[in-house]
Amino acid sequence: MKRRTFLKGTVAGGMLGVAASAGLLAPRMVLAAWPEKAFKAKTVDDALNALLGTSDLSESGDIKIKAPDIAENGAVVPITVSTDMKADSISVVIAKNPSPLACSFDLGSNTLGFVSTRVKMGKTSDLIAVVKSGGKLHSAKKTVKVTIGGCGG
Protein backbone atom coordinates (compact mmCIF):
# COMPACT_ATOMS: atom_id res chain seq x y z
CA MET A 1 0.00 0.00 0.00
CA LYS A 2 2.76 2.35 0.95
CA ARG A 3 4.65 1.56 -2.20
CA ARG A 4 1.55 2.16 -4.24
CA THR A 5 0.94 5.61 -2.77
CA PHE A 6 4.58 6.40 -3.29
CA LEU A 7 4.41 5.48 -6.96
CA LYS A 8 1.21 7.42 -7.40
CA GLY A 9 2.79 10.42 -5.77
CA THR A 10 5.82 10.18 -8.00
CA VAL A 11 3.71 10.06 -11.14
CA ALA A 12 1.58 12.97 -10.00
CA GLY A 13 4.71 14.85 -9.05
CA GLY A 14 6.22 14.17 -12.44
CA MET A 15 3.20 15.60 -14.16
CA LEU A 16 3.49 18.75 -12.15
CA GLY A 17 7.06 19.06 -13.29
CA VAL A 18 8.34 18.29 -9.84
CA ALA A 19 11.61 16.47 -9.53
CA ALA A 20 10.83 14.15 -6.67
CA SER A 21 14.27 13.20 -5.56
CA ALA A 22 13.13 11.83 -2.24
CA GLY A 23 16.01 11.00 -0.01
CA LEU A 24 18.64 11.09 -2.73
CA LEU A 25 19.82 14.60 -2.15
CA ALA A 26 20.52 14.72 1.54
CA PRO A 27 20.29 18.31 2.77
CA ARG A 28 23.20 19.63 4.71
CA MET A 29 22.39 19.17 8.36
CA VAL A 30 22.24 22.39 10.27
CA LEU A 31 20.51 20.90 13.26
CA ALA A 32 22.65 22.81 15.70
CA ALA A 33 20.82 25.94 14.66
CA TRP A 34 17.49 24.65 15.90
CA PRO A 35 16.64 26.76 18.96
CA GLU A 36 15.67 23.98 21.31
CA LYS A 37 15.49 26.18 24.36
CA ALA A 38 13.06 28.55 22.71
CA PHE A 39 10.80 25.75 21.60
CA LYS A 40 10.84 24.12 25.06
CA ALA A 41 9.98 27.38 26.83
CA LYS A 42 6.65 27.42 28.61
CA THR A 43 5.88 31.12 28.48
CA VAL A 44 5.78 33.63 25.66
CA ASP A 45 8.45 35.84 27.23
CA ASP A 46 10.83 32.93 27.84
CA ALA A 47 10.41 31.71 24.29
CA LEU A 48 11.11 35.12 22.80
CA ASN A 49 14.07 35.71 25.09
CA ALA A 50 15.58 32.40 24.09
CA LEU A 51 14.91 32.84 20.40
CA LEU A 52 15.51 36.52 19.77
CA GLY A 53 17.32 37.69 22.86
CA THR A 54 14.55 39.97 24.05
CA SER A 55 10.84 39.90 24.70
CA ASP A 56 10.47 43.61 24.18
CA LEU A 57 7.74 43.91 21.58
CA SER A 58 6.32 47.00 19.99
CA GLU A 59 2.88 46.63 18.45
CA SER A 60 2.83 47.45 14.79
CA GLY A 61 -0.07 48.09 12.47
CA ASP A 62 2.10 47.05 9.58
CA ILE A 63 1.86 43.34 10.32
CA LYS A 64 -1.14 41.51 9.02
CA ILE A 65 -2.25 38.17 10.39
CA LYS A 66 -4.68 36.22 8.32
CA ALA A 67 -6.27 33.50 10.40
CA PRO A 68 -9.83 32.40 11.07
CA ASP A 69 -11.78 34.08 13.91
CA ILE A 70 -13.15 30.71 14.89
CA ALA A 71 -11.25 27.52 14.15
CA GLU A 72 -13.46 24.48 14.24
CA ASN A 73 -10.50 22.16 14.30
CA GLY A 74 -7.56 23.29 16.38
CA ALA A 75 -5.31 20.73 14.69
CA VAL A 76 -5.27 22.70 11.46
CA VAL A 77 -5.40 26.47 11.73
CA PRO A 78 -4.26 28.19 8.56
CA ILE A 79 -2.24 31.30 9.27
CA THR A 80 -0.61 33.86 7.02
CA VAL A 81 1.64 36.60 8.30
CA SER A 82 2.59 39.44 6.01
CA THR A 83 4.34 42.74 6.46
CA ASP A 84 5.77 45.47 4.25
CA MET A 85 8.73 45.89 6.58
CA LYS A 86 12.11 44.48 5.64
CA ALA A 87 11.81 41.46 7.84
CA ASP A 88 14.77 39.40 9.02
CA SER A 89 12.60 36.82 10.67
CA ILE A 90 8.98 36.04 11.35
CA SER A 91 7.92 33.97 14.34
CA VAL A 92 4.53 32.70 15.29
CA VAL A 93 3.68 32.37 18.97
CA ILE A 94 0.50 30.80 20.29
CA ALA A 95 0.10 32.15 23.79
CA LYS A 96 -1.79 29.27 25.38
CA ASN A 97 -0.14 26.28 23.74
CA PRO A 98 1.93 24.04 26.06
CA SER A 99 5.01 25.39 24.30
CA PRO A 100 4.03 28.79 22.92
CA LEU A 101 6.58 29.12 20.14
CA ALA A 102 5.07 27.37 17.12
CA CYS A 103 7.40 28.22 14.30
CA SER A 104 10.02 30.68 13.27
CA PHE A 105 11.17 31.65 9.80
CA ASP A 106 14.51 33.26 8.91
CA LEU A 107 14.14 35.21 5.71
CA GLY A 108 16.82 35.78 3.11
CA SER A 109 17.60 39.23 1.77
CA ASN A 110 15.35 38.81 -1.26
CA THR A 111 12.50 37.19 0.59
CA LEU A 112 9.34 39.20 1.10
CA GLY A 113 7.75 39.55 4.51
CA PHE A 114 5.24 36.84 3.86
CA VAL A 115 4.81 33.33 5.20
CA SER A 116 1.85 31.06 5.27
CA THR A 117 1.47 27.76 7.06
CA ARG A 118 -0.89 25.73 9.22
CA VAL A 119 -0.53 25.35 12.98
CA LYS A 120 -2.10 23.46 15.86
CA MET A 121 -3.85 25.24 18.70
CA GLY A 122 -4.75 23.56 21.98
CA LYS A 123 -7.47 26.00 22.90
CA THR A 124 -8.74 29.51 22.27
CA SER A 125 -5.71 31.75 22.36
CA ASP A 126 -3.95 34.80 21.02
CA LEU A 127 -1.83 34.30 17.96
CA ILE A 128 1.15 36.60 18.11
CA ALA A 129 3.21 37.30 15.04
CA VAL A 130 6.66 38.64 15.85
CA VAL A 131 8.61 40.30 13.07
CA LYS A 132 12.26 41.13 13.54
CA SER A 133 13.17 44.12 11.43
CA GLY A 134 16.19 46.35 11.77
CA GLY A 135 17.16 44.77 15.09
CA LYS A 136 13.79 45.53 16.65
CA LEU A 137 10.83 43.32 17.34
CA HIS A 138 7.41 44.24 16.08
CA SER A 139 4.31 42.31 16.83
CA ALA A 140 0.65 41.90 16.04
CA LYS A 141 -2.01 39.86 17.73
CA LYS A 142 -5.15 38.06 16.76
CA THR A 143 -7.44 35.96 18.91
CA VAL A 144 -8.58 32.67 17.44
CA LYS A 145 -11.39 30.73 19.05
CA VAL A 146 -10.92 27.00 18.99
CA THR A 147 -13.86 24.66 19.38
CA ILE A 148 -11.92 21.36 19.24
CA GLY A 149 -8.32 21.36 20.47
CA GLY A 150 -5.43 20.18 18.36
CA CYS A 151 -3.08 19.07 21.12
CA GLY A 152 -3.45 15.85 23.04
CA GLY A 153 -6.54 14.71 21.09
Place this chain on the structure above:
Amino acid sequence: MAKKKIRIRAKLKGDVAEVKALMSHPMETGLRKNKKTGKKIPAHFIKEVICEHKGNKVLVANWSVAVSKNPYLSFKFKGAAKGDMVKISWSDNKGSTASAEAKIG
Protein backbone atom coordinates in the same frame (compact mmCIF):
# COMPACT_ATOMS: atom_id res chain seq x y z
CA MET B 1 10.15 6.05 1.80
CA ALA B 2 6.58 6.79 1.01
CA LYS B 3 6.51 9.42 3.68
CA LYS B 4 9.46 11.31 2.33
CA LYS B 5 7.61 13.46 -0.06
CA ILE B 6 7.51 17.12 -0.76
CA ARG B 7 5.31 18.66 -3.39
CA ILE B 8 6.29 22.09 -4.58
CA ARG B 9 4.65 24.59 -6.86
CA ALA B 10 6.46 27.75 -7.76
CA LYS B 11 5.06 30.52 -9.87
CA LEU B 12 6.46 33.81 -11.02
CA LYS B 13 4.16 36.79 -10.72
CA GLY B 14 5.84 39.92 -11.98
CA ASP B 15 9.22 39.90 -10.25
CA VAL B 16 8.05 37.90 -7.27
CA ALA B 17 8.22 34.14 -7.12
CA GLU B 18 5.55 32.52 -5.02
CA VAL B 19 6.40 29.09 -3.70
CA LYS B 20 3.92 26.69 -2.16
CA ALA B 21 5.00 23.42 -0.67
CA LEU B 22 3.22 20.51 0.90
CA MET B 23 5.18 17.96 2.87
CA SER B 24 3.89 14.69 4.16
CA HIS B 25 4.85 14.09 7.74
CA PRO B 26 2.92 12.90 10.83
CA MET B 27 4.03 15.86 13.01
CA GLU B 28 3.37 13.92 16.21
CA THR B 29 3.33 16.19 19.27
CA GLY B 30 4.45 13.71 21.87
CA LEU B 31 1.40 14.63 23.93
CA ARG B 32 -1.07 12.34 22.26
CA LYS B 33 -1.82 8.95 23.78
CA ASN B 34 -2.48 5.68 22.10
CA LYS B 35 -6.05 5.03 23.23
CA LYS B 36 -5.62 1.25 23.41
CA THR B 37 -2.42 1.05 25.41
CA GLY B 38 -2.53 4.42 27.18
CA LYS B 39 1.07 4.97 26.22
CA LYS B 40 2.26 8.26 24.86
CA ILE B 41 3.02 8.39 21.17
CA PRO B 42 6.57 9.74 20.93
CA ALA B 43 7.12 13.10 19.29
CA HIS B 44 8.03 12.99 15.63
CA PHE B 45 8.18 16.27 13.80
CA ILE B 46 10.03 18.32 11.23
CA LYS B 47 12.54 20.60 12.90
CA GLU B 48 14.00 22.49 10.06
CA VAL B 49 13.02 23.35 6.51
CA ILE B 50 15.51 24.98 4.17
CA CYS B 51 14.41 26.60 0.94
CA GLU B 52 17.10 27.42 -1.56
CA HIS B 53 17.27 29.27 -4.85
CA LYS B 54 20.54 29.10 -6.80
CA GLY B 55 22.38 28.03 -3.68
CA ASN B 56 21.09 30.96 -1.63
CA LYS B 57 18.92 30.23 1.34
CA VAL B 58 15.73 32.17 0.79
CA LEU B 59 13.96 30.82 3.82
CA VAL B 60 14.96 28.75 6.82
CA ALA B 61 12.07 27.59 8.93
CA ASN B 62 12.44 26.25 12.45
CA TRP B 63 9.38 24.33 13.49
CA SER B 64 8.01 22.82 16.64
CA VAL B 65 5.33 20.22 17.14
CA ALA B 66 2.73 22.97 16.83
CA VAL B 67 2.90 22.87 13.06
CA SER B 68 0.04 20.81 11.65
CA LYS B 69 0.28 17.32 10.24
CA ASN B 70 1.36 17.25 6.59
CA PRO B 71 2.74 20.77 6.80
CA TYR B 72 1.97 23.45 4.29
CA LEU B 73 4.38 26.27 3.67
CA SER B 74 4.19 29.23 1.38
CA PHE B 75 6.52 32.17 0.88
CA LYS B 76 7.52 34.76 -1.70
CA PHE B 77 10.87 36.04 -2.86
CA LYS B 78 12.35 38.36 -5.45
CA GLY B 79 15.16 37.87 -7.92
CA ALA B 80 14.03 34.66 -9.55
CA ALA B 81 13.58 34.01 -13.26
CA LYS B 82 11.36 31.58 -15.08
CA GLY B 83 12.94 28.16 -15.26
CA ASP B 84 15.02 28.61 -12.11
CA MET B 85 14.95 25.77 -9.65
CA VAL B 86 13.74 26.01 -6.09
CA LYS B 87 14.95 23.39 -3.66
CA ILE B 88 13.25 22.55 -0.41
CA SER B 89 14.63 20.14 2.13
CA TRP B 90 13.56 19.21 5.64
CA SER B 91 14.99 17.27 8.52
CA ASP B 92 13.06 15.90 11.47
CA ASN B 93 13.80 15.07 15.10
CA LYS B 94 14.51 11.42 14.26
CA GLY B 95 17.20 12.36 11.79
CA SER B 96 15.20 11.67 8.64
CA THR B 97 15.60 14.04 5.77
CA ALA B 98 14.00 14.67 2.43
CA SER B 99 14.37 17.15 -0.34
CA ALA B 100 12.78 18.05 -3.62
CA GLU B 101 13.26 20.55 -6.40
CA ALA B 102 10.83 22.35 -8.64
CA LYS B 103 11.06 24.67 -11.60
CA ILE B 104 9.63 28.15 -11.30
CA GLY B 105 6.89 28.47 -13.89
